[in-house]
Amino acid sequence: MGLGGYPTLGLAEARKVAQRWREVAAGGRDPIKEREAEERAARREDISLAIITADAFEARKAELKGDGTAGRWLSPLNIHVLPKLGRVPVTDLDQRDIRDTLAPIWHTKADTARKAMNRLSIVMKHAAALGLDVDLQATDKAKALLGKSRHVPKNIPAMAWADVPSFYASLEEPTPTHLAMRLLILTGVRSKPLRLIRLEQIEGDVWTIPGESMKGRKGQTPDFRVPLSIEAQRVIDLAKPHVRNGFLFPNSQKGVISDMTLSRHMERRGLEARPHGFRTSLRTWLAEATDAPHEVAETMLGHTVDSGVVRAYRRTDFLEQRAKLSERWADYVTGGAGQVVKLAGGV
Structure with missing residues (x-):
């Protein structure tokens, strides 16, 4: 198992890393597979929904009122989606994840849920444009699973x-x-x-x-x-x-x-x-x-x-x-x- 080359990896650091992997092997685990899993996890973090959402927002700022400084574009995602799904890689995101996340507000906060769903769709399209293998139909499938909202919008009362x-x-x-x-x-x-x-x-x-x-x-x-x-x-x-x-x-x-x-x-x-x-x-x-x-x-x-x-x-x-x-x-x-x-x- 190679640890890396000099001078990128110094002698003292190489001894420390080697000791760590010896302990992994002594524990009955394959150190090479363990390292590959950690590298995959690191790559997955780079394509988390939170990071791709931030990137999509930056790309759209010029289209938003005041460059989106009021935070209204992001708020439905920040409040209702990212706390649950922010660390999930967009390549792993499916309609069941979206359904389970938005189900609590689908009928009670219909307008907010609709905005969150629409912006999720934009984020997924942005991820696809970055070359990531995402399910562009995930939001439409989630809508089908959630069904039609029972919420009846009310107009603001007006004086005759x-x-x-x-x-x-x-x-x-x-x-x-x-x-x-x-x-x-x-x-x-x-x-x-x-x-x-x-x-x-x-x-x-x-x-x-x-x-x-x-x-x-x-x-x-x-x-x-x-x-x-x-x-x-x-x-x-x-x-x-x-x-x-x-x-x-x-x-x-x-x-x-x-x-x-x-x-x-x-x-x-x-x-x-x-x-x-x-x-x-x-x-x-x-x-x-x-x-x-x-x-x-x-x-x-x-x-x-x-x-x-x-x-x-x-x-x-x-x-x-x-x-x-x-x-x-x-x-x-x-x-x-x-x-x-x-x-x-x-x-």
Whole structure:
């Protein structure tokens, strides 16, 4: 049994290694086979699911929002998969391993389980691209073993648009919470960009949200412009005395108000609806009380419409049309008649 050549292996180290293998042989085991098993184990560690997952993540970072710094891409795997399967070589991973790992959350946390399964599939494809002999059908087979999820997704409760004016009228205190809720209703944006709004993002009657703050927007996605109605500008003016470190809606300690702050305000009022639901209120109003085209109405909510090719040629964000609709929505919310809106030019 060769131990290695000089000078890679010195005399003192060679004596130590030789003694170790003599003891293995004295114990009735084959030292050559024992060493080969250790080498295989070392190679297996290099292709563990944890290591291949990290490599796959690095390869995909450029496609992820903020280069994946928020950790949302990895979190379903880090929490629910890697603690159990992280040390398993990807070449040994099969559908039974995946089924047993995701079974506890398959019906109770369906969305998280789906994300974990999809990302496992991406990791397996990455392993195959590295030349590893993996079962690319393992995730599909695991889905077949797990069966259809019994989980029924629930939509976020939304307030009927007919009830929005009375709720808006109740937000009469000039506090960050009341003012943030008002601006949320008026603009139809998501909670995160609303809570993180900064004074320098506002120029006249346009609020420009950085692209990285928009949900689902990755890479070099352009910023999103939000038209501000006269009422929205008034709310912003009322909020300016609260500004701290550039943020329009700071909390009482440091940073900005939390999403939970807005939700709890509605809970204390005994309302089932939640802040995010005002986007549904606005979208339903657009459908039922205006003749706004689909792409304009969807853009009001910051949704991406059409394919990338179509968007590349249609370089407009419908700002002018959205400004008119925002003004009408503000008029309705603050007590206007809410009559059917006709936009000039058939838009």
